[in-house]
Amino acid sequence: MDVSSALEAHKKKFKTTEVEKVIPLDIDLGLLTASDINVLDDSLLKSKDTAALNKYLRRITRDGAQLLINSIFSRPTRTTEDSVIAELPKPFLKLPREKHVPKPKPLTRWEKFAQTKGIQSTKRSQKVFDEATGEYLPRWGYRGVNDAEKQWLVEVKDGADPFQDQFQKLRDEKKERVNKNQRRHQRNLEESAAEQRSISNPRSMQKKDLQRTLVLSKSSTASMGRFDRQLVGEPKVKGVKRKFKSNDVDAGEEKDTSLKLLKKVVDAPKGKIDVHKAIRKLKK
């Protein structure tokens, strides 16, 4: 039995899966994208025959989709219980980053100093071996080995006051170190803020901020600071003076400015349409 004619007839019902393009499409299967850089028919694009244009554009889109699907089917596949899965490669198109590149952190005083001196920090392990307990403990911090207060015995150094509490001394010293570090941290923040606002002297910025805070806090009482005691060298606060145009401006100039303003007011878009009027106009 010859079925070739029947097959031919069935085949004719569908479009062919083979698409020919002058320039092959860039297909990124990872992103399931096909980009077509072939030249479009200019005369069709500019023509007013929208039906023909739509048909043309639909054909191009269909061809692109066909090529994309062809390339998906050319990938190695595996079958699961209820479907066939094609494995897609990793995308190679680079998408632009959504957010801008973060700015580098401002350097602290120590980092600046280390840079000029060429000091490089060596990486030390976070944990050290504690011989007393025979296990690895953090170098510092919680349960750290450098906790001076954990010692059961503190030596009184030569020339030290024998009646001084050495444990208390260690505690005080640690507190002082922490406070000092906090002050340094604060100073680093202020300096970097001044640098960002391009103020050469961070102290002047500090002074300005302080004065502003002073003025604000003084005027924040119930009497707006009227009964507060004046400080020595307190900055005088000048309010903003209202400024009006002169009374005897040139008449022509004044006319022009008001006409300009009037145009803005009158030509402003109105929200409502008089529906009745519109209907009557249409009927005419």
Added chain:
Amino acid sequence: MRPLTEEETKTLFEKLARYVGKNITHLIDRPDEPHCFRLHEEKVYYVGETTMKKAAGINRDHLLSFGTCFGKFTKTRKFRLHITALDYLAQYSKYKVWVKPNGEMPFLYGNHVVKAHIGRITEDTPEHQGVVIYNMADNPIGFGTTARSTVEIRRLDPTAIVVFHQSDVGEYLRDENTLF
């Protein structure tokens, strides 16, 4: 006395435009003598240049009034038109309402205009539109805002309010001491 700021001019024009629309141009751009708006004690005066210059020489405390008072700025900086501006509004108004003789007195006592009192109304007047109110002898007697459009008015019953009262010439007697 001082010129209006840009914001004040804008609120003034917006209010005036409700009644006269684009015709404000005729107020600013006059063929005879240049006129301007001046603020004095929160009241806005429309005044010719020569009068303004003469008034400028008078001490603020002693200056009572000059030119035509158009209205005043409220403490919330809205603008309120006074009846004294009626001459100019009537001259350039786009939409008008004529009131029958029997409705004249109620309006002049400060009441709204009801449908039964309306003699004529400009065709195509929209809703909430500033209108100048005339008596049947064509004398302007006040101004207000329409409550309904012309088309809707036809379907209303006679006692329904058609124009909201805003100002009437009766105020010349009632508010004599604050008006100018």
